[in-house]
Amino acid sequence: MALRGNLRDFSLPQLLNLVSLGKKTGALTLGERNSQATVYFKEGMLVHLSLDSQDSNLRHLLERVGKINEAQSRLLPQEARSDKEWGILLINTGLIDRAEIMEAVRRHTLEMVYRLFTWTEGGFVFQPNVLPPDDKIIVPIHLENVILEGSRRVEERKRLEEELPDLGMALNLICSEVKLKGIRLSPDEWRVVSSIDPGRTIQEIAQAHHLTDLQIRKIVYGLLSAGFVELVPRVKPISAALSAEERIIPAPVRKGIILRLIDRIRRL
Amino acid sequence: MQTVKIVVTGPFNAGKTAFVGSISEIEVVSTERRITDHSQSIKDQTTVAMDFGRITVDEGLVLYLFGTPGQRRFDFMWEILSEGMLGFIVLVDSVAPETFREAKEILDLFKNYHPARYVVAANKQDLEDAWPPEDLRIALKIDSDIKVVPCVATDKESVKGVLLELLYSILETAEE
Numbered sequence: 001m002a003l004r005g006n007l008r009d010f011s012l013p014q015l016l017n018l019v020s021l022g023k024k025t026g027a028l029t030l031g032e033r034n035s036q037a038t039v040y041f042k043e044g045m046l047v048h049l050s051l052d053s054q055d056s057n058l059r060h061l062l063e064r065v066g067k068i069n070e071a072q073s074r075l076l077p078q079e080a081r082s083d084k085e086w087g088i089l090l091i092n093t094g095l096i097d098r099a100e101i102m103e104a105v106r107r108h109t110l111e112m113v114y115r116l117f118t119w120t121e122g123g124f125v126f127q128p129n130v131l132p133p134d135d136k137i138i139v140p141i142h143l144e145n146v147i148l149e150g151s152r153r154v155e156e157r158k159r160l161e162e163e164l165p166d167l168g169m170a171l172n173l174i175c176s177e178v179k180l181k182g183i184r185l186s187p188d189e190w191r192v193v194s195s196i197d198p199g200r201t202i203q204e205i206a207q208a209h210h211l212t213d214l215q216i217r218k219i220v221y222g223l224l225s226a227g228f229v230e231l232v233p234r235v236k237p238i239s240a241a242l243s244a245e246e247r248i249i250p251a252p253v254r255k256g257i258i259l260r261l262i263d264r265i266r267r268l
Numbered sequence: 269m270q271t272v273k274i275v276v277t278g279p280f281n282a283g284k285t286a287f288v289g290s291i292s293e294i295e296v297v298s299t300e301r302r303i304t305d306h307s308q309s310i311k312d313q314t315t316v317a318m319d320f321g322r323i324t325v326d327e328g329l330v331l332y333l334f335g336t337p338g339q340r341r342f343d344f345m346w347e348i349l350s351e352g353m354l355g356f357i358v359l360v361d362s363v364a365p366e367t368f369r370e371a372k373e374i375l376d377l378f379k380n381y382h383p384a385r386y387v388v389a390a391n392k393q394d395l396e397d398a399w400p401p402e403d404l405r406i407a408l409k410i411d412s413d414i415k416v417v418p419c420v421a422t423d424k425e426s427v428k429g430v431l432l433e434l435l436y437s438i439l440e441t442a443e444e
Contacts, residue, residue, distance in 0.1 A: 173271075173332070193320065194334060194351075196271075197271060253272070253354060253442050254444070255442040255443065255444055257272065258439045260325050261272070261325055261435055264323065264324075264326070264331075265432055265435070266428070
């Protein structure tokens with residue numbers, strides 16, 4: 001018999017706990033606004049998840065996570081295949097091995113289930129003994145760690161949203177006032193630092209570097225905490241009227257600015 | 269506050285970190301860690317991300333200097349760094365002709381990223397075996413309208429000279 005309810009009354013961690021403790025097999029379908037997800041379990045373990053259009057086939061998943069590139073993908077047959085068929089084909093072509101496929105599927109499933117932890121309202125239905133489609137590659141994942149990590153991420157997200165509520169703000173480097181020797185920045189942090197411009201919002205920087213809201217919040221929060229940057233209202237850029245692609249080309253620089261730079265460097 | 273950006277690029281060990289460090293008003297921020305490949309013999313630590321320096325022009329204008337990662341495995345950073353730059357400097361190790369081809373490749377890549385003005389800095393001119401700038405121009409097939417400037421990246425006055433030459437070039441095409 002199906003179990004039905006609303007996430008408002010029964011949260012996802014509670015549902016996952018129930019499935020884990022009862023070692024249940026079945027499909028949990030959740031809905032929130034315009035999104036729908038179905039999470040499959042086998043004997044209390046998470047085995048598959050489909051989330052809106054994210055449930056693309058294995059080939060697209062591997063492309064998305066960078067395991068195969070566009071050029072390699074173009075060389076592969078274009079007709080539709082099941083995930084298992086794609087897996088065999090990719091292993092046989094030597095592009096990827098079995099362990100890499102399993103790891104990519106596992107990581108993808110985890111990333112998607114962690115997203116569901118932010119769903120706090122919407123209907124759910126658990127249908128016992130419903131398994132994922134046969135063609136799907138199944139990677140069993142223990143739910144205990146999923147519940148812990150998902151809950152930790154929710155807390156982290158809440159804290160970051162409180163610290164940095166508005167991604168429409170811009171950033172300004174204030175590094176002259178702090179000692180920076182020995183500071184260690186990751187490549188993603190460098191990407192953000194190199195894009196800091198009072199005419200560009202945090203959201204725009206995130207979009208330019210394909211960072212999620214959570215990722216950009218974490219990076220900016222770290223930079224703010226280190227006293228490396230400050231939040232400033234966005235200054236309207238000169239090139240605001242241009243499209244994103246056009247904006248890559250630097251706006252013509254005025255002679256006055258160059259003369260100021262020359263004068264300053266001469267005086268150094 | 270307006271910010272402008274100049275990128276300092278070039279092959280591994282060309283002197284980018286020293287260049288930015290010589291002129292920056294802040295201690296240069298760089299991500300460095302011990303390297304384990306063959307280049308370890310050249311220096312103990314090398315920049316694996318990039319260097320970052322700053323020159324405050326006045327209350328309304330700041331110049332940022334970004335040194336690019338020297339090794340090709342970090343070239344994913346180059347295009348990101350080049351976005352919106354005012355101009356760029358290609359630093360060449362004048363005593364390491366084996367790096368000239370790579371310097372040329374980096375130069376061509378940056379030219380393709382964005383249409384910005386640039387100069388070539390012939391670094392390590394204080395060393396006995398340094399190739400003169402005009403010989404470097406020939407070796408790297410640099411057009412005659414591009415400046416090839418002598419440079420000693422550890423010397424502030426020399427670095428100032430390179431930056432000024434770049435700014436003079438930019439000035440030629442700047443709007444009134």
